[in-house]
Amino acid sequence: MYAPIIFHTIPNWHLSEEPVVISAVIANRNINRIYTDTGSEADILYLHCFKSYPFSVTDRLRYTTVKIASNMGESMKAVGRVKLDVTLGTHPLVRTEIVDFTVLDGRSRFNALFGRQTLHKFGAITSTPHAEIRFPTPNGVAVVHSEYVGPAREKSVVYEAQGNFIRGESSKQLFSRNDVNGYFKPYKMWEY
Incomplete structure (x- = not known):
């Protein structure tokens, strides 16, 4: 768990300018299109994704009056909060942590957003130029590569x-x- 996390130097033409969007197992379901945002205080699970879970998971939702504010000054009322297991990595470099998600009913092309709290729990370091996150596990350092395909990646x-x-x-x-x-x-x- 205390192995150094190292990002090697890469040539300029391999540097990514895209956001780091990953997949993870959330509540025993593989969820893709998870945006990692080191500037966000909230960990968000969007309602369109949350509704796809069975009742045993959706029943854990605790309603709240919290509002989430964007950096543009807009605010959105949260549907509720739910604590779910999040597993990152692939065997044997894998870890599971409990994340307290805010469920939002908003339009997004992403299913979830991992903010600073989740990244802190995993000890994850995000590198946009490398298009990946790295975090320690009991068996070494895990690497999760970005799956984002956007305008710049389509041209790459x-x-x-x-x-x-x-x-x-x-x-x-x-x-x-x-x-x-x-x-x-x-x-x-x-x-x-």
Whole structure:
């Protein structure tokens, strides 16, 4: 549990600018699209996700009059609060903690939000440039990679060297090698 958490240096073209969005097991159910926000004080489970649980879980909801305020000054009334088990990692690098979620009835493309409290419980360190979180477990340091696919990630490319050209697998573009500043410039589109 006291192993050092290290993020290795990566080349500039591999740096991510996307949010870190992960999957976790919440109350024995695999939940994807969990936004990790080191700036949020609240741990949020959105109502559209919470309603998918069986009655044995939804019955634990305790109603509250708490309002959640965004950084834009908007506030939203919480439906309630619920304590659920959250499991992060994959065997053998796995940990489970109890998280006190605020259930919100709001429109979101995410199912949940892990704020500072959850990240603190796990001792997790989020690295946006690496697009992952790392946290200690009894068997070593676990790494959970971001699953986010947004506008910038859709444009990102896995490069494969082909002589003087580099083919971008996800964007189907052919790039000409350009050693100036290590950047690649589009050459032409692949036709399929």
